[in-house]
Amino acid sequence: MQLSNILKITLVFTLMVILMGAYTRLSDAGLGCPDWPGCYGHLTVPNETHEIAKAEQYFPEFTVEQDKAWLEMIHRYIAGTLGLMVLGILIICLRQEEAPKKLPVFISALIIFQALLGMWTVTMKLMPIVVMSHLLGGFTLFCLLFLLYLRTKPLRIPGGDIYARKLAPLAVLGLVVLVIQIMLGGWTSSNYAALACTSLPICEGNWVDNLRFADAFSPFQGEHPSFEFGVLDYPTRMTIHVTHRIWGVITAILLLWLAIKLLKAQSSTMRNSGLLLIALVIIQVGLGISNVVMHLPLSIAVSHNGGAAILLLCVVFINYALWRKA
Template sequence: MSTVSLVRFTLYLAVIVIALGAYTRLSDAGLGCPDWPGCYGKILVPQSQADIALANQAFPERAVEPYKAWLEMIHRYVAGTLGLLIAWITFRCWKERTISRTLPTFIAALVIFQALLGMWTVTLKLLPVVVMAHLLGGFTLLASLSLLYWKLSHPPAPHGLQRLTGESNHGLKLFAAAALVVVVLQVMLGGWTSSNYAALVCTRLPICEGQWWTMLDFAKAFDWWQAGHDNYEFGVLSYGPRMTIHVVHRFGALVTTLCLLLLIYKCWQWASLRSEAKLVAGVLTLQLALGIANVVLHLPLWVAVAHNLGAASLVVAVLYTNYRIWTTAVRN
């Protein structure tokens, strides 16, 4: 298998890991195994009555729930396989020297840090800032693998050609980069909303029910460390702070939508970027529809998982648009 094919396969697996992580988290199975990297001290989930009794004795604070435990362990098994593939990709990139070693080395370091975040998610009992960071780590890993794949399969245009077009699309480059930052910030807000179990506190559109503005509490809503709690499962914040997080996420969605609509408009002015404009428009439309469905349908599991995948797709779509703008000869 060529390196390009290996990276493409690893990309698909990264999407599966993100989906499994979202499904595990949204099924309240993030602590399905109270230890790490095993499950109740075993490589496999305890199955027999005797093993379950021993596990319950060793971890009296959390009785074995086989379904949740298996969700957690399947996610770990697949994520571990992803890590091994990334190690192999890094080795091959270093050996073949087809591109700079910086990006594959960064990806290898990132997957190690992501594993640490997975461990801290369990050992710190779903501390929201760690859960959010773990989500961002997964998205960053997917984006980095995508960038590696593009560099291997679609190398940048010759440097001289870039210089010829650099002045004319300088403003577009800066705006595309800013749009990517806005999308990442919105993903952070989404992760913070999910990790604080604030997705269902507002059940009406467009903002929230009642006089929501009278209950805003930004200090508690964005207290990143939330110290003094032994367990953060199902959240520790009161209604006001959770509602604040949700409302900020909705306003963030509005700002993100406006930024991306402007990016789509700017890209459409260039004939060579219309495919990217269509890509961003399609993913944005789908993500908005999924976000509305989450509210109207009261967060059904499959919609919530799809919304996570939609966020990851939006990051990749905007990143790809940046890649095309910054590395290709853009023509009117």
């Protein structure tokens, strides 16, 4: 099988890991297994009566919830399989003379760090800064694998489109703004602030007078037995939510501006990228509004995470196309 085809499969698998991670987190199953890498000392979820009794003896502060534990373990199984696939890609790249070397080595190092973040997510009891870092690591891995795919299968992007090339700085700005928005989304989710505001367009009540930016974005939240369900008070969570929502409006406007400008490019690749970007932004905004109106239904919340990953990939491609040498 060609390296490009293996990377396609790996990209799909990475998206599955991102979606499964979001499903696990949003189902409050992040501590479904209180230890790592096993589950209550087992390779699978304790099932027999004596296994459950022994598990609760060793972890008296936890009650074995098999549904949540299986969500957590399935996520780990898929992530572990992804790690093996990345290792295989590294070996192939090192053996093929024409294949990139530095990027697959970096990707392999990143996935090891991702495994550590996964462990710390459990051992540090869902500390928000660790949970958000784990989410960002997954998105970064997704983008780097996509860049490796683009490098192993060169695309035909005309270099003479001077108009499109002039949009490169705007594309970088769009990427930076989008990354910040994804970070804010991760911070909102890891602090259980997604339902801090349940009205549109901003928030209910006198929200302006209750903003607490210093507390809302401090990575240090003190020592707690567990960060599950959040430890911040309402005004602080509301500040996180409002910031994510307002920055989302800024992100949408900027990306739509970039997309509209791309529609005027000579290159059909860039015009199609502009159309795709418009569609993805509209879908993502719609999912965000639906989360508020429908009070965070699990399917829409998970789709919102997946939509962010696909949107990021689209913007990464646009930057790759505009900045690569003619």
